[in-house]
Amino acid sequence: MSHRESPPVPPYLVLALGILAVSMASIFIRFAQREASSLVIAAYRLTLATLLILPVAIGRYGHEWKRIGRSDLLWMLLSGVFLALHFVTWITSLEYTTVASSVVLVSLSPVFVAIAAPLFLREAISLRTALGILLALVGSGMVGLSDACTGSPLRCELGGSRSLIGNLLALAGAVMVAGYFMIGRRVRGRFSLPVYIAIVYGTAAVVCLLIVAAARLPVLGYTPMTYVWLSLVAIFPQLIGHSSFNWALRYLPTAVVTVTTLGEPIGSTILAYLILGEIPGWIKLLGGGLILSGITIVSREGASA
Structure with a gap:
């Protein structure tokens, strides 16, 4: 890791920009959902991001494409499938919760x-993890129960709760992106970032x-403002946000970047x-605090392993 190099701009400033960019995703998606379906939003996000990164991946890193082996290609294609299912489930969850x-x-x-990790990567889980x-x-x-409870926290109606469906979809999105990350851990280091994400994003878009x-579902015929929201989803959280995190990894320890992204x-x-x-209720705030605390512990342990 070359985080000891002198960065051209302060890395924490770039991280702050990245957090702001990815934090906007759910807001842009909510506005786009006024007219476009969640599946269309996911397709636009990944298609536009692929079209924007592909010229760079081909123009500056064209030599890398020739050395992509069959095994690596299959892993990257599978990663793209996981990423597609992540966006389909997570973006849809915003309709319900x-x-x-x-x-x-x-x-x-x-x-x-x-x-x-113990099953697929043969990595042991520590007590802190x-x-x-x-x-x-x-x-x-x-968090899941807080959306299904009305009035008293002890009075919950789980059956038919739209919020519960949305929460389960968000959890499914977390599982899918976990698969995407695990494959990335296996393959990502052998290729430059533009080439890797061009293949993965492209597969997910398809x-x-x-x-x-x-x-x-219709992909055309929306109002101009909806196309603006769709473009912003692709540009800010997908390209600017995630690219900022990957850029910061060159100058900062992985643990710092990983934990900082919890600001999203x-x-x-x-x-x-x-x-x-x-306005989130106190149960949701408490549950969210426990989640972020748990993720922080897991991320720090994973980064130091």
Whole structure:
């Protein structure tokens, strides 16, 4: 890791920009959902991001494409499938539950990676990691139940709750992106970032477009403002946000970057309160705090392993 190099701009400033960019995702998606379906939004996000990064991947890193082996290609294609399913489930969750619940629950991906690591990566779970997983799971239960409870916390109606469906979709999104991260850990280091994400994003875009076609959803005919929201989803959270985190890894320890990205649920919740008027209850705040604490423990342990 070359984080000792002198950066051209302060890395923490870039991290702050990245957090702000990814925190805007749920807000942009909410506005786009006024006219476009969640599946179409996912397809646009990945397709536009792929079209923007592909010229760089081909123009500056064309030599890398010739040395992509069959095994690596298959892994990257599978990673793209996981990424597509992540966006399909998570973006759809925003139709059913609050921004706070959705972004906090989908942030559980490091926990699911830690759970799956002993099986797929043969990495042992430490006692601190187990504690982090437990805290995060308890917190996710609290967040999930808080949306299904009306009035007293002891009076919950789980059956037919739209919020519960949304929370389960967000959890599914966390599982899917965990698969994406685990494959990335296996393959990413052998290729430059533009080449890797061009293949993965491109695959995810194709999967989403096929799903949209199968569902016979319209991809054109929206108002100009909807196209603006769709473009902003692709540019800010997908390209600027994630690229900022990857850039910061060159100058800062992995643990610092990983834990800093946990500011996304906080930023999204604040923006949802200011823009959408969504006020999280005390149960959700407490559960979200447990989730973020658990993820922090898991991320630090994973980074130091």
